[in-house]
Amino acid sequence: MPTAFRPPLVAALALASLTAACASGGRGGGPSLPVVSDPAPIVSGTMRPYRIAGRLYQPAEDPDYEEVGMASWYGGQHHGRATASGERFDMNALSAAHKTLPLPGLVEVTNLETGRSAVVRLNDRGPFSDGRIIDLSRAAAEEIGMLAAGVARVRVRYLGPAPRQGGAGPVRQAGHHAARSDPPRRGRGDDAIWVQAGSFSERDNARRAAERLGGDARVDDVRSGGRRLYRVLVGPWSDANAAERRRMAVVAEGFSDAMLISSDSGA
DSSP states (O other): OOOOOOOOOOGGGOOSOEEOOOOOBOOTTSOOBOOOSSBOOEETTTTSOEEETTEEEOOOOOTTOEEEEEEEEEOGGGTTOBOTTSOBOOTTSSEEEOSSSOSSEEEEEEETTTOOEEEEEEEEOOOOSTTEEEEEEHHHHHHTTOTTTSOEEEEEEEEEEOBSSOOOEEEEEESSOOSOOOSSSOOOGGGOEEEEEEEESSHHHHHHHHHHHOTTEEEEEEEETTEEEEEEEEEEESOHHHHHHHHHHHHHTTOTTOEEEEESSOO
16 A cells, blocks of 8 residues: 655754753643653754745644644655654654654554554654644554555644653553552553553463562453453553653563553543
8 A cells, every 4th residue: 555645854954963852741631741851862953943845834842732633654665764853764663753843752643533542753744745734654554553544533642752762652442450550650540551561361471470570560350352361561650751661671571562551440
């Protein structure tokens, strides 16, 4: 399936001088903005006004940004090229382009047709086609279920600046959740973000995995497709970056399929 049209990258933004930035804060009714202690290097100039096809764009910090509109995606044609933030575009990573939000940053993108969500790393500018609010990598499009369609109606919510590495992942609904979290910022209700280390058909295997991960992990008993499964959950957090850092630590412990999930009820 060919990708949606993607105009050339904004090369003028890819300057050599680097700066550092960090932000904190919150928004009522949604996740707290991430507190980033290791802000990713930001290419100087990414927040300057720029003009494409005669239209002026003004990048700006917008902690309350939440918008519904159409998303497109791009892949192999741009794989390996420099993005506006100075990073390399990886079509297999969860990343995206946005016209005005800070780079690099984190947004939650929800496909309103499938209900599937992902936390996506913003590292490029675009899309510049009328009616599109975000341009997703191939992996991000696949994660939220819009790869075949090419475009989808989505909700985009800004979470805050991205960490130096990573900061993106699937966000799937969890019907059950753990009861303990040792990080200082805990998620509650719909704001909660968890790390699912793995899912097991045998309780003993799940219990051993939880013991291996330590005191903030526990076993969650669920039913799926008529089967009983035992998930190992770690968390929760209301801070997307904190959850992602813990997920990467879980991966380092040997749980390569660890992913972020969101809770649909209070802890």
